[in-house]
Amino acid sequence: MYSFTNQFSGPTLRQRVGMINSQPSGPWAWWRYALWIVLMGGMILACQHKVREQVHIPGQALSKKTLAATSPTRALVVELEDKKTWYRHLALFQTKIGTEVVRSQPIILQLKDDRFLLPDDYKYESAIYIDGQEASVEALEKLSPEFVSELFIMHQWENMAYADNQAKPYQILIQTSPSPVVFNVYRKQFFTLLQAAALSKHPLGETFSFNMNQLLEATFFHNKNALVERTKDEHLRIYDEYKTTVEVFINNLPVTPADVKTVHVREVARLYTKERPYYEWFRADSPSPRFELHIETTPKRAKRDSSYYVFSPFYTGDF
Structure with a gap:
């Protein structure tokens, strides 16, 4: 009816006795602990991953994402990108693996009747360079797509600390070819986009x-x-x-x-x-x-x- 307890009858003493009488851990238990430690270490290293910015240092090899300055137009692109305030807003250029296209809105350059067209809204905001030389809107509108080998429209990030407030926000850089350039599927899609931009303010939807x-x-x-x-x-x-x-x-x-x-x-x-x-x-x-x-x-x-x-x-x- 009544139970008497003392300081040796609690659960703590029973647990200690059970641990003394239990079987010692085998080799597999130690391997299990080692595996757990390795996994935890891997997770810690993964959490310490950092994104590294690729910076081109003159005299060193170019990274895969850096454009090689093999033409006057590309040299201007590299010069702008080195300022860290410009990006490729729209582009058509060649890489080692083929033709690469960059698209983003608004599409400020249009194509109508096989001639380039710069809308009035962007004439004041754009500087034009053909083969590395500054050119006029009239010179741009005389160009035909089949004689354009590469085209870059650079745009300056707004409200950045080191932005050049004196520069026009859009730089249209075109490298021409003395002979007609063969149209592949990517060139066709790019210039079709410019044609659609002459009809729509939102050609990308x-x-x-x-x-x-x-x-x-x-x-x-x-x-x-x-x-x-x-x-x-x-x-x-x-x-x-x-x-x-x-x-x-x-x-x-x-x-x-x-x-x-x-x-x-x-x-x-x-x-x-x-x-x-x-x-x-x-x-x-x-x-x-x-x-x-x-x-x-x-x-x-x-x-x-x-x-x-x-x-x-x-x-x-x-x-």
């Missing part, structure tokens, strides 16, 4: 999203990224210039551009637009529609509903 208030504002200011405009009776209508190049979905169901006219502007819960990348629509064989338009609606909003308010100064209809 872009998406936009609007809620109802944002759509009211977009239609008020005729923001064509929405692909639609507002009619006098407060319904939507696709811009005429997009009717033949857009694929339309209302509540995830495919419809015709004419069906968009049935949507009242305050029915719109969400509107999404997408411009597909140029290689899907700027092609001769089976091109896809250039744009997608997705409209999600809330039909109850079409009726007067005092519980819903439009927080937009761009709507004058009756709610």
Whole structure:
């Protein structure tokens, strides 16, 4: 009924006795501990990994990623990259393994009627060099792609401590060839991109999203990224210039551009637009529609509903 305890009957004493009577660890146990120590050491070394910046020191061998200054144009590229404030924004050049292409938006150089075109928005912001010599916009526009061996558009990082504020932010560097250059698949894709840039501000593709208030504002200011405009009776209508190049979905169901006219502007819960990348629509064989338009609606909003308010100064209809 009663139990008597003393200082020798606790669990600590029993555990010690059990350890004394247990079998000693065999060789496998020591190998297990050694393996555990090796694994932990490997994890510690892995956590100490550092990213090393490759810097070209004059007189030493070039790293694989450093451009060899084998032409006046390449020499200018290397000079800019050595300043650590410039990067290759757009480029077409040769490496030991073939043709390499660099692409990023905006595409500031265009191609139209087999001639280069520099948009007005970038004429003041760009310096042009042909074969290492500064050139004019007129000289650039006389060049033909088949006589361009390499092309670099360098862009200076903004707001960097060592940025050259006196330099124009874009440097267009072109190396020409005395004879026509054979077009491989990469050169074709590169110059096709420049052709598409003459037609689109977003040749690599872009998406936009609007809620109802944002759509009211977009239609008020005729923001064509929405692909639609507002009619006098407060319904939507696709811009005429997009009717033949857009694929339309209302509540995830495919419809015709004419069906968009049935949507009242305050029915719109969400509107999404997408411009597909140029290689899907700027092609001769089976091109896809250039744009997608997705409209999600809330039909109850079409009726007067005092519980819903439009927080937009761009709507004058009756709610």
